[in-house]
Amino acid sequence: MWKSSLTTDEAAAVDALVDRAAGVDGTSALNEDAHLARNTGSYRHLLHHEDGELAGYLAYSADHGTTQLVVDPAQRRRGIGRRLVDQLAELAAPRLWAFGDAPAARGLAHHFGLVEGRALLVMEKVFEHKPGDFGDSRGLSTPTTSTARFVRAATGIELRGYLPGDAKALLAVNAAAFAHHPEQGGLDAAGLASRMAEDWFDPEGLIVAVEDGRLLGFHWTKRVGDVGEVYVLGVDPSAQGRGLGRRLLAAGLDHLASAGCRSVILYVDKADTVAVGLYESAGFAVIHRDVLYVPQGEQEGV
Numbered sequence: 317m318w319k320s321s322l323t324t325d326e327a328a329a330v331d332a333l334v335d336r337a338a339g340v341d342g343t344s345a346l347n348e349d350a351h352l353a354r355n356t357g358s359y360r361h362l363l364h365h366e367d368g369e370l371a372g373y374l375a376y377s378a379d380h381g382t383t384q385l386v387v388d389p390a391q392r393r394r395g396i397g398r399r400l401v402d403q404l405a406e407l408a409a410p411r412l413w414a415f416g417d418a419p420a421a422r423g424l425a426h427h428f429g430l431v432e433g434r435a436l437l438v439m440e441k442v443f444e445h446k447p448g449d450f451g452d453s454r455g456l457s458t459p460t461t462s463t464a465r466f467v468r469a470a471t472g473i474e475l476r477g478y479l480p481g482d483a484k485a486l487l488a489v490n491a492a493a494f495a496h497h498p499e500q501g502g503l504d505a506a507g508l509a510s511r512m513a514e515d516w517f518d519p520e521g522l523i524v525a526v527e528d529g530r531l532l533g534f535h536w537t538k539r540v541g542d543v544g545e546v547y548v549l550g551v552d553p554s555a556q557g558r559g560l561g562r563r564l565l566a567a568g569l570d571h572l573a574s575a576g577c578r579s580v581i582l583y584v585d586k587a588d589t590v591a592v593g594l595y596e597s598a599g600f601a602v603i604h605r606d607v608l609y610v611p612q613g614e615q616e617g618v
């Protein structure tokens with residue numbers, strides 16, 4: 317039976333189920349949205365019990381048209397997942413998130429004839445170098461052969477840390493560079509300010525590229541402990557194709573390495589093939605995939 321909200325006890329049982337599954341799967345079957353919004357009315361819930369215990373849970377988001385589900389590891393391969401997805405047909409076509417894209421999730425998706433509609437990748441680069449190995453990516457010195465591709469830069473472009481007066485130009489470049497990506501491209505002054513108020517914010521780790529006083533691109537890095545992140549890398553469309561993205565990437569990696577990071581991660585949509593190619597060529601490899609499985613013939617879109 318569909319529910320539009322969960323009681324406190326049901327929510328606790330769902331949390332316990334998700335924890336049990338994560339202990340086995342190594343990744344949570346529900347994302348933060350499903351976890352936080354489950355009592356806001358935008359989700360519909362299905363609970364499946366076996367011998368009075370919660371054995372399966374499905375959450376359908378009416379806002380996104382997507383579904384997340386999990387079956388207790390001790391109850392798998394007994395048809396529970398299939399029954400939950402069968403019931404989903406009463407509300408919507410199955411568009412299933414598979415966080416971690418495990419073989420079981422792929423198997424279930426294929427059982428329902430679903431195909432990969434969207435894939436969000438986590439990529440990682442482990443540093444095996446000393447700071448500076450990417451070349452003098454900010455400066456003027458002659459590159460060595462091994463680092464030449466990181467410093468192939470147009471002359472006259474200065475890379476420097478963020479200054480408060482850069483905010484407006486940075487937001488404009490962000491909006492232009494991510495015009496196809498509303499979540500990122502829609503960043504406004506208040507959103508920028510709130511991110512800059514976070515503990516991890518470091519103006520030196522937000523590297524901007526400036527030519528003749530005009531901000532052309534930026535690489536916003538993030539560092540938590542010894543793990544760095546390519547938080548946002550954006551180049552104005554008018555300045556793309558000049559090697560600036562590669563140069564900004566290298567400068568940010570150098571910054572993170574100098575700050576003591578052992579590895580760097582980033583999140584990227586698999587469909588963004590230019591970015592994925594850039595990251596691969598800089599030594600990043602995919603370590604995690606979240607896949608949205610959709611009915612055949614359906615385009616992406618969440």
Ligand SMILES: CC(C)(COP(=O)(O)OP(=O)(O)OC[C@H]1O[C@@H](n2cnc3c(N)ncnc32)[C@H](O)[C@@H]1OP(=O)(O)O)[C@@H](O)C(=O)NCCC(=O)NCCS
Binds near residue numbers: 337386395415420423
């Ligand atoms: C994916 C998941 C929900 C499947 O639940 P389940 O109750 O074990 O699935 P079912 O028993 O109903 O299996 C239905 C079909 O899915 C496929 N399937 C299920 N588990 C599979 C596995 N480990 N390997 C390959 N195919 C699998 C099979 O086609 C299966 O039919 P069959 O048993 O007749 O061969 C469960 O493994 C789970 O909770 N995983 C973690 C959360 C997750 O990945 N959710 C995303 C789902 S898209």
